[in-house]
Every structure is written in C-alpha cells, then in structure tokens.
Amino acid sequence: MTTDVVSVGRAAGRSRPAPLLLALTWQEARRMLRSPWLVLGVLVTGFLAWSFTRDTEWHGEQYLSGFYPSSGLHLATAILVALAFHRERAGLAPGTPVGEVSRGVSRLLAAVPLLGLTALSIAWLVAYVWSNGGLDLGDEPGRTLHAYPTAPEILQPMATGLLAVATGAAAGRRFRHRATAVLTLFLGWYAVTAAYWLYQASWLAPFSVFQSQPVYVDLGPDVDPNRLPAAWLLSVPGQYQAHWERLVVSPSLAWWHDLWLVALAVMVVALAFPSPVRRRLAIGGAGVAVIAIVAQFVVYPS
Amino acid sequence: MSGLLVARLTLRPTAQAMPWSPVVAVAATGLLAAWAAGSLSARTTVLPIVVAGTLAAAATATLRDPADELLRPLPTSVPARRLLRAALVALVVVPVTLGVARLTPGPGAGAATIALGLTGLAVASWLPERRVLVASAVPVCWVMVGLALQDRLGALGDATAWWWTHPWQVTVAAVLALGTAVTTGRSR
Numbered sequence: 175m176t177t178d179v180v181s182v183g184r185a186a187g188r189s190r191p192a193p194l195l196l197a198l199t200w201q202e203a204r205r206m207l208r209s210p211w212l213v214l215g216v217l218v219t220g221f222l223a224w225s226f227t228r229d230t231e232w233h234g235e236q237y238l239s240g241f242y243p244s245s246g247l248h249l250a251t252a253i254l255v256a257l258a259f260h261r262e263r264a265g266l267a268p269g270t271p272v273g274e275v276s277r278g279v280s281r282l283l284a285a286v287p288l289l290g291l292t293a294l295s296i297a298w299l300v301a302y303v304w305s306n307g308g309l310d311l312g313d314e315p316g317r318t319l320h321a322y323p324t325a326p327e328i329l330q331p332m333a334t335g336l337l338a339v340a341t342g343a344a345a346g347r348r349f350r351h352r353a354t355a356v357l358t359l360f361l362g363w364y365a366v367t368a369a370y371w372l373y374q375a376s377w378l379a380p381f382s383v384f385q386s387q388p389v390y391v392d393l394g395p396d397v398d399p400n401r402l403p404a405a406w407l408l409s410v411p412g413q414y415q416a417h418w419e420r421l422v423v424s425p426s427l428a429w430w431h432d433l434w435l436v437a438l439a440v441m442v443v444a445l446a447f448p449s450p451v452r453r454r455l456a457i458g459g460a461g462v463a464v465i466a467i468v469a470q471f472v473v474y475p476s
Numbered sequence: 477m478s479g480l481l482v483a484r485l486t487l488r489p490t491a492q493a494m495p496w497s498p499v500v501a502v503a504a505t506g507l508l509a510a511w512a513a514g515s516l517s518a519r520t521t522v523l524p525i526v527v528a529g530t531l532a533a534a535a536t537a538t539l540r541d542p543a544d545e546l547l548r549p550l551p552t553s554v555p556a557r558r559l560l561r562a563a564l565v566a567l568v569v570v571p572v573t574l575g576v577a578r579l580t581p582g583p584g585a586g587a588a589t590i591a592l593g594l595t596g597l598a599v600a601s602w603l604p605e606r607r608v609l610v611a612s613a614v615p616v617c618w619v620m621v622g623l624a625l626q627d628r629l630g631a632l633g634d635a636t637a638w639w640w641t642h643p644w645q646v647t648v649a650a651v652l653a654l655g656t657a658v659t660t661g662r663s664r
Binding site for chain 2 (some may be wrong): 180221349350351352353355357358360361362364365368369371372375378
C-alpha cells in the first residue's frame with residue numbers, strides 16, 4: 175500500500191511537473207499573501223510614501239530617495255520568502271516526492287505577487303512625480319523643478335526586490351532559527367536602505383544596494399557658477415562639500431547597476447539551493463556581476 | 477566548591493541548550509554595519525539605536541526554551557531559568573553594544589539597549605511561555621515606532637521614544653514588571 179502511494183506520487187511528479195510546480199507555488203503564495211508580515215510591509219511602505227510627499231529639507235531630497243518608499247515591501251518580501259524557505263529545514267521535506275530544487279523554485283515563484291506590490295508602489299511614485307510636473311533638483315543657478323527619473327532609476331526598486339527575494343531565500347534556508355533569519359534580514363536591510371547615503375562614494379557606489387542618482391562631480395575651486403553651461407545642474411558648497419559640484423544623471427550607470435543587482439540576487443539565491451544548482455547559479459551570477467561592476471566603473475561620471 | 481558545582485550543573489548545560497544564533501548573527505551584522513557607518517562617514521546616524529533594538533530582540537529570543545513544559549516539575553522556576561539565560565546572553569550583548577558605540581560617531585545606545593532588553597524580558601514573563609518570540613518583537617517594534625512617530629504625535633509621539641529619552645525609567649518599570657511577574661507566580 176505504502177509502495178503504491180509513493181510510486182503514484184513519483185509518477186505524477188515526473189509526468190506532470192508543471193502543474194505540480196504551479197500547485198506548490200499557489201500554496202506558498204497563499205501563505206505569503208495571508209501573512210501579517212505583508213500587512214506590516216504595506217503599512218510601512220504607505221507611511222514612507224506619505225513621508226515622501228511631505229516638505230523636504232533640501233533641494234533634490236525627493237529625487238535622491240525615490241526608491242525609499244518601496245523599502246518596506248522589500249523587507250516584508252525578504253522575511254516572507256525566508257519563512258517559506260525555512261520550512262525546507264523541517265525533517266519531513268526530504269521525504270516528499272518533489273525535489274528540493276522544485277520546492278525552491280515554487281517558493282521563488284510564489285514571491286511574484288509580492289514583487290507585483292513593489293511594482294505598484296513604483297507605479298504610484300511615477301504617477302506622483304509626473305502629476306507634480308517633476309521633482310526639485312539642484313541649486314541656483316543650476317536648478318530645475320522638473321526633473322524626471324530615468325527608466326533604469328525607476329526600475330532599480332524592482333531589481334532590489336529580486337535581491338530581497340534572494341536574501342530571504344538564503345537566510346531562510348541557511349539559518350537554523352527563524353528569529354535569526356528575520357532579525358538579520360531586518361538589520362541588514364535597514365543598514366543598506368536607511369543609511370544608503372553612506373555607500374555613494376565613487377569607489378563604492380557600483381557595489382551598493384541602493385545607488386542614488388544624480389552623481390556629484392566636483393568642479394574644483396575658483397569656479398564661477400554663472401559661467402557654467404546653463405543646462406548644468408549644480409550643487410552649492412556647504413557642510414558636506416567644499417566646492418561647487420555638477421549633478422550628473424547617468425542612465426547607463428543606472429542600467430549597469432540594475433544588472434549588478436540582478437547578478438547579486440542570482441549569487442545570493444544560489445545559497446538556498448543544493449550543490450549542483452548552487453554552483454551553476456553562483457558561477458553565472460558572478461560572471462555577470464563582474465561585467466556589471468566593470469561597466470559601472472567605465473561609465474561612472476567624472 | 478558548592479558554587480563551582482552549581483555553576484557546572486547550571487551554566488554549562490544552559491549555555492549549551494540556548495539558541496545562540498539569533499544574538500550572534502545580529503551582533504555580527506550590527507558590528508559590520510557600525511564599522512561601515514563609522515569608517516565611511518563622520519555623521520551621526522540612528523544605526524546604533526536600531527542595532528540596540530535588534531540586539532535586545534535577539535537577546536529576548538534566546539529566552540525561548542522548548543523544554544519549558546518538560547522542566548516544569550523541577551524546583552527551578554521558569555523566571556529563574558530565563559534570568560540565567562539573560563545573564564549569559566548579556567556576556568555577548570554588552571561587549572557588542574560597547575563595540576557599536578566605539579565604531580560609530582555619537583554617544584552610542586548602551587542605556588537604550590539595557591532598557592529595551594529588560595522590556596523584552598518583562599514582556600516575555602507576562603506572556604504565555606510559548607510566546608517568547610512575540611515578546612522578542614517588542615523591543616525592535618518599539619524602536620521603529622519611536623523613530624517614525626517621535627516628532628509627529630505630541631505627547632503620544634514622545635512616549636514612543638521613552639526607551640531613548642528616559643531609558644532608566646523604562647528600565648525601572650521593566651524590572652518592576654519582571655519582579656511582579658515572579659512574585660505573583662506568572663510563568664511558573
């Protein structure tokens with residue numbers, strides 16, 4: 175009797191992998207969508223979006239932190255995926271007729287609706303920016319009130335969402351305790367999102383998780399801002415800079431950075447899979463990551 | 477001699493049974509983030525505060541003992557076993573808190589860590605035994621709510637940041653709540 179049940183289960187798994195995968199995905203997605211963590215993530219994102227629309231303290235604040243509202247959903251996504259992958263550590267998992275790789279893929283696919291919510295938050299941001307006629311950026315005489323983020327900048331939170339899924343998968347699969355996974359993800363994501371400005375130096379920005387644009391290019395001492403090209407956006411000397419600086423938005427840098435985030439996500443998610451798949455993902459991700467990093471240094475405005 | 481015997485009979489098995497990974501992983505992440513913040517900028521950040529809340533949450537999570545039910549007939553009460561765990565986990569939390577304060581600009585968050593850690597312990601003592609992880613969420617949630625609402629809701633907003641503005645009062649309140657729980661036989 176036991177043999178029959180096992181053989182029927184295996185036969186079904188071999189002959190119809192796609193429906194089985196979809197069924198698992200559906201189950202995992204339902205768990206994720208009903209979790210209070212998701213409600214918390216949506217509330218945090220809503221609060222951050224509300225804060226984003228409030229009065230700003232300096233010109234360009236909104237432009238530089240346009241990705242910020244999505245970070246609540248990123249954290250919720252990472253935690254929900256971690257909780258899903260942590261079930262892989264249960265003793266029952268190896269005895270099931272579906273392999274670990276398939277289970278892992280189904281959990282990753284189940285995170286697609288969460289990425290859909292991130293996409294919605296980005297859509298809100300785009301609607302807000304365009305309905306307000308653009309954002310304030312730069313200081314007089316190089317200032318505009320109609321700055322629009324470029325496509326790769328807008329897509330950055332989506333690429334970061336993929337990284338959130340990957341970090342959740344790795345943390346959930348590899349940490350023994352759920353509390354360890356949740357708290358480490360919380361602190362790690364907080365450190366790279368709330369203090370994103372720490373990682374914007376030219377030698378570090380290509381490796382950062384959130385890369386804010388525009389890039390600040392030092393124009394050196396003794397520069398008369400009124401003699402610079404009228405189209406240039408400028409930043410006035412102040413507490414954090416000694417000279418006038420030019421603000422440069424580089425779409426190519428943003429595209430390569432998005433690719434770096436995707437490659438980093440592939441490398442990190444490799445940790446959640448068993449050995450043969452892990453090796454392939456890690457090697458593939460590392461190859462693309464090297465290309466993306468080198469390309470960012472090549473196109474970095476100077 | 478008897479002291480050594482007690483230590484051998486209690487400290488070692490307790491230390492071996494405790495789930496160390498939450499506090500060790502959070503400590504490592506917090507120190508790494510603090511080192512990055514301190515070496516990349518001289519500006520003060522709220523990072524030490526967030527590390528304090530997360531570390532207090534991790535420390536509270538180590539109080540969870542799956543064998544609580546099994547050990548119930550023993551003469552050592554649940555609060556006593558938890559206090560022993562808290563003392564052991566403090567051996568990691570204290571140096572990490574000092575390290576974070578040293579690595580980052582600003583005053584650090586030593587008093588806040590003590591206040592938040594004891595709050596987690598007090599909440600755990602009033603919740604049912606299996607709800608330790610819920611209690612561990614309290615310190616970190618309080619920190620985040622405080623950071624978000626401190627300047628927004630008047631007196632209520634001020635209260636959300638008492639762990640930072642009045643850490644010793646919070647510590648005293650947490651100790652009182654803990655003492656009350658022990659004396660009234662909660663979580664026996």
